[in-house]
Amino acid sequence: MKESTGIGSHLEALPSRTISDAVAFRAAMRHFVGSVSVVTTWHGDRPWGMTINSFTSVCADPPTILICLNRKTVTASHVQNTGRFAVNLLSQDQLHLSEICARPAADKYIDEHVLSPEDASGPSSMPLLRDASVVFECRAVEQLVVGSHRIAIATIESIHVLVDRPPLLYGQGRYMRGIELEMRA
C-alpha cells in the first residue's frame, strides 16, 4: 500500500487567506447532496461503524472506490493500519444507525446491526450491516493525507447486494429523501 503526503503538504503551504475561504467552502458544500454510508471495521473483535458521505466510485476496471476520513477518527486509524474496511450504502430505514455512527468521540460498536455469517449472501471478512442496500468489501491500494483527512483509494474485493430500498441522502445540513423527477422527452 502506497502512502503520500504530497497534496496535504502543498495545501498546508497555501497563504492564510484560505482560512476565510474554508468558511465559504463549507457553506457552498451544504448544497451538495449525497448518499450516506457507514464504513465498518473491526475494533478488537467487535464491529465498529462510522458515518460518511465521501464515498465515490473511481473506476470500474479495476473496480475502485475512494472514501475520505477525518484523521482523528478511530476508523481512519484502522484504515491506516490495516487497509481493510467495508462501505455499507444505507437505506432510508437506517437513519437512526447513521446518527449512532456519527456521534463524535462516542462508542460506535454496532454488534446488533451486523448480519450473522449464515444470513450473508456469501463469505465476508468485514462486518456487513443488515438492511444496507449494498456492501462493498474493500482493500486500500493507496492512501493520501490531505489536510485534516485521509483519502483511501481501494479496490473492491466483494459486493453484497442486500435490500432494494430507497437510499438515505444527506445535504443542506439534514437527512433527505430522494424525489424522483418526471422524465422529459
Ligand SMILES: Cc1cc2nc3c(=O)[nH]c(=O)nc-3n(C[C@H](O)[C@H](O)[C@H](O)COP(=O)(O)O)c2cc1C
Ligand atoms: C451525513 C454525515 C456524513 C459524514 N461524512 C463524513 C465523511 O465523509 N468523512 C468524515 O471524516 N466524517 C464524516 N462525518 C462525521 C463522522 O461520522 C464523525 O465525525 C465520526 O463518526 C466521529 O468518529 P470518532 O468518534 O472516531 O471521532 C459525517 C457525518 C454525517 C452525519
